[in-house]
Amino acid sequence: MAGASLLTLLDDIVTVLDDVAILTKVAAKKTSGVLGDDLALNAQQVAGVRAEREIPVVWAVAKGSFVNKAILVPAALLISALAPMLIVPLLILGGLFLCFEGVEKVWHKIAHRDEEAAQEEALTEALIQPEVDLVQFEADKIKGAVRTDFILSAEIIVIALGIVSGKDLTTQVLVLSGIAVAMTIGVYGLVGAIVKLDDAGLWLTQRHPNGALHHLGRGLLALAPQLMKALAVVGTAAMFMVGGGILAHNIPALHHLVEGAHWAAETGFNLGLGVAAGACCLLLWNGVQALRRKKS
Structure with missing residues (x-):
């Protein structure tokens, strides 16, 4: 009897773990767009600090991100338990x-464009002067990156919550965590690797004056700034595709328009919808700001 009970318990555990693995895979796929945006934005946020301070800054932001998740996961579970109608x-x-x-x-x-170029030039000049104290600059970078991470982490957790809603509490906790x-x-981990690419390239070129490793180092030095630019473009496109996809899948009228469509058509629809919805929101926001300024 005890052996049969143990086997039943083990079978239940395996079933739960299988469900968790499947749902985690689905959640990871659904949140991959936000993940790409998160990666791009945070790589940009921590870029621009001195080379020897890049990893400490990334680590400080990562710790802030863990704190964000420690707040968001219990909050999501409470919403699921007390007010599941708020998920959509x-x-x-x-x-x-x-x-x-x-x-x-x-x-x-x-x-x-001109203002950003002037700011980048001023920052570059400050970075090459070792006597300049950039402690406040780093603190602002970390604060901004953690704030951005909170917003995108909330997106990831809410999307994952939508996938596991209706499942038992254990499954929800394991998947979200x-x-x-x-x-x-x-x-x-990827942000840390990206911001150190140029340092790795410089080390290889200095350590190996010629040969394949020297050319590899030069290639990394050339790749690093282009990768940052590409991540910025990919991250912005991901915002539109993920945001548009969320709207399309959760508003029935929009969902019917792309139901059964080819993935390329669906992706294009989500991208266009994201741009249109974002433009409407920006116009509305600017209108509200203009009214507030007029009243004040």
Whole structure:
């Protein structure tokens, strides 16, 4: 009898773990777009600090990210237990915010191009002067990166929550916790590797004056800035695709438009929807800001 009970218990555990593995895989796939955006944004956020301070800054942001997840996962579980009807509205609001942030980023890049160039030039001059104290600059970088991480982490957790809603509490806890830990380690491990690419390239060129390793180092030096630019573009596109996808999958009228469509058509629809929704949100936000300024 005891042996049969033990086997039943083990079978239940295996079943739960199988469900957790499957749901975690689905959640990871669904949140991969936000993950790409998270990676791109955080790589940009911590770029620009002195070479010897890059890893400490990445580590400080990673610790902030773990704190964010420690807040968000229990909050998501409480919502699922007490007010599950809020999951879809939260997903839609999160999708709209991603679209808004993407359009706002593109618009700011276009409208303030000269201002951004001047800021980058001033920062470059400060970085090459060892007597300049950049402690406050680093603190601002870390604070901004942790704030950005909180927003994107909330998106990841809410998307994952939408996948495991209706499952038992144990499965929800394991999936959300697994996604939170894996995403944090994955993102900041990659961010650390990306920001040190140029240092690795410089080390190889100095250590090996000629030969294949020297050429590899030169290649890494050339690749690093291009990779950062590519990540910025990919990250912005991911914001539109993920935000548009959230809207399309959670608003029935939009979902029917792409139901059964080829993945390329669905991706294009999500991208276009994300841009359109973000533009509407930006216009609305600017209108509200204009009214507030007029009243004050």
